[in-house]
Amino acid sequence: MTDVITPLRxxxxxxxxKHPDAPxxxxxxxxxxxxxxxxxxxxxxxxxxxxxxxxxxxxxxxxALRRGL
Numbered sequence: 001m002t003d004v005i006t007p008l009r010x011x012x013x014x015x016x017x018k019h020p021d022a023p024x025x026x027x028x029x030x031x032x033x034x035x036x037x038x039x040x041x042x043x044x045x046x047x048x049x050x051x052x053x054x055x056x057x058x059x060x061x062x063x064a065l066r067r068g069l
Contacts, residue, residue, distance in 0.1 A: 003044070005064070009037050016047050017057045017065055024053040 005013075012033055016022065027033060038055070041047045046061035057065070 005046075008032055009040055010064075012037055013041060013046055013057065013061055013065060016041075016055050017061070020056045021050060021054045024055070027055070 012027065012030065015027065015030065024038065027038060028035065038047075041055075041061070042049065044060070045058050046064055047055045048058045050056050
C-alpha cells in the first residue's frame with residue numbers, strides 16, 4: 001500500500017523548498033507541524049538533513065512537488 005502525503009506535510013515540503021537550510025526550530029514553529037512530520041519527510045527521502053538541524057529538498061522531494069502529490 002502506498003503512503004499518501006498529507007496536505008500539512010506537503011505544505012512543509014513546499015516551505016523547505018522555498019527556504020533551504022531553514023532551522024529545525026523554525027520549521028517546527030509552523031502551525032500544526034510536529035517532529036513526526038519532519039521524520040516522515042526524512043524517512044521517505046523527500047528532504048535531507050544537510051547540516052545538523054538544517055534541511056533541503058531531495059531529488060524525490062522535487063519530483064513530488066512537481067507532480068503535486
